Structures are given as structure tokens and as C-alpha cells.
Amino acid sequence: MALLHRAEIRPTKLELLATWLPGRRWFHGPAGTEPVRVAGFRFDDPAGEVGIETILVRAGDGPVHQVPLTYRGAPLAGADGWLVGTTHHTVLGPRWVYDGCGDPVYAAALADAILAGTGQAREFFEVDGERQYREPSMTVAATGTGDAPAPAVGAPRRVVDADPALILTDAVELVVRRRLDGDGEPAGAFALTGTWPDRPTPVPLAYATPR
Template identity: 40%
Template sequence: MSTIHRTTMTPTKLELLTDWLPKQSWYVGDAQTPELVRAGGFRLDDPEGAVGIEFMVVVDTSAPEPVAYLVPMAYRGTALSDVPGEALIGTSEHGVLGTRWIYDGVHDPVVRARLRALLRGEAIPQHQNESDTPDPTVTVHGTDDGLDVHINRVLRPTEAAQEPSGRLVAGWTWPDGTAARGVLA
């Protein structure tokens, strides 16, 4: 099970994402420097214990209407080889673990494997901020035995009745405090 360390990261995840997010093809904002707030997410455990896996939802409040983004992230103690340059979100100094290479999870083989395991019902989503605590609000509707997994980068709320099978559904909170749920993958 993953351990959540109560420590500092320099730069923070939000600082790294503020620089990285506007450079992505799926970014729909027009601000060169988005104003990001944490809005939700969850973690998955790496059975080997080597890679930290977090699915973070951030909301960009710089636009007239806030936009929610899903950024799956891999935290590694060493750099990955054979990944495109845009896969690296950045590096950060972790107060306990030292230098962390933070990657966009869609390019990380461990993140992709654990997401497929979750969609097959073989992994348990973990609370984003608590060690060894399952997150029952993250649900899988049906199972997916296929290999093609699509990550929804820009999140849109859906009604519970509209949640299709074979989908990963989780919630986030808008800046005004309104709760939302939608299909993440």
C-alpha cells in the first residue's frame, strides 16, 4: 500500500502543472498561466512499490467558466527512458524521498497497467490524501477487458443514470463548492 508522506515538494505539483498544462494539445484555456486549484482525485498502488500513482483533478479558474482537467501522474525516483519529451511534467524535491521525476501517467507503463487493472476490477482505488485507505467514491461501471483505454483530459459532469458501463467514474469539487462526478476513463 502507498504511503502518503506529510512533507514538502519544491516546486509543488500545482506549480509544475501550471507550466506544463498550457503546452498540452488538449488544454482548452486561453491563459498562458492558468490559475489551478486541486479539485479531487485518487491514487493507485504499484505492487512493486516503486512508482507513486496519482490521478489528480485540477480546475483552471482563469477562464470565465472553470474547466476541470484530469492529469494522471507517475512519481519516480529515476528518469524514464523511451518516453516523449512532453511526458515529463517536471522534477521536484520531495522532503522525504528526494528528487522525484513526475511524468504524465498516460506515458508511464506502470500507470497504464494499474489503470487497466482497475478497469478489470483487479485494483482498488486509494484515497488521494490518506495512506492505506480505499476510496469508495471512485467506481468502475462494468469491466473492461480490452487494451485500449481512453483518458478524458477535460472533465464534464454526468448524471449517475448516464454513467456507461466499462467506465471509471469519480468526483471533484468546483471552486464554488459544488460537487460533480464524471467519466475519467
């Protein structure tokens, strides 16, 4: 379950991405065009400390990009190269926003979603002490999941910032598609696919291979 707050965020997530995305080698979009949100989904952090959100964005007539983000209340040691930026949340205070591909909490959540079928988090707003369910803007599903929990992922040993991104740990190899141009076909038994209003046919988002 993801508990969300009705709050102001400055700068906004899209404002952070407007500055950060043009510097990524895998980003395709017209120069000077700000990204717009297409859809998104969240994973749960079992410890309840890190926000995990994947946002689909597009700039102009460019392709849809998948951008996994993590939100932390303090800097992540050794992850300066994955920092998207910092923002202020009127409820939670300062937040450090990271590219999820460089965050071990995202890697573990993605592996669980694919290999153990945990799926996306249900999203709720808390209003006057009551929780109100928020309909997701997209739906994700895993293929080829087993009944057993995913292996303990551990810290990434190597991360390749490309399209697709590659996250290698001692227990699993994760592949994250950055650009979602073309429907594609799930490459292997263990995949995460997504659908949203503009794309009712499942689109492969990521893959996991136990090592």
C-alpha cells in the same frame, strides 16, 4: 495502500502543472491563470516503486481537467516527451514527474482498476511510526468489472495525447478523459467513474476495452 509522507515538495505539483498544462492542446483555461486542485485519487503500484496519483484541477472558470501523474525516483527510459518536470521531495529526494498516460505503470493500474475492480488506493500518513488514514477527496468506482484479474497490459504500443487520451497495448485499449466538462454517460461496459463534493453524480473518467 498509498503511504504518504509529510514533506515539502519544490516545486509543488501545482507549480509544475502551471507551467506544463498551457502547452497541452487539450487544456482549456484563461491565459495566466494558475490551476487549483479540485480533488484527486491514487492507485497502488504492486511493486511499490512508482507513485500514481490522478489530480483534478481547474484554471479560472475553465473546465475541470483530469491529470494522471506518476512519480519516479529515476528517469523513465524513452519517456522524455511525457515528462511534466522534476521536483525535490524532502523525504524521497529527487522525483521525476510524468504524464501518467505515457507511463506503463499507470496503464496497468488503470486497467486493473476498471477490469478487475481493484479501485483506488487507501491513503495513509506515517506519523511517529504510526499510520494515520486520510479521507479521500473523491471516490472512484468501476462498472461492469469481472471476477478475473485484468490481462497483463504490457508496454503501451501507441499513445495519443488528446482529449480523450488513447493508450493502446497488446492486451487492452484505454481511453482517459482529459476535460470533465458535462456529466457524460459511460461509453461501454467497462468504465471508471468518479464523484467528488461538487459532482455527486458519477462522472466517467476512463474506459477499458480488452483486445
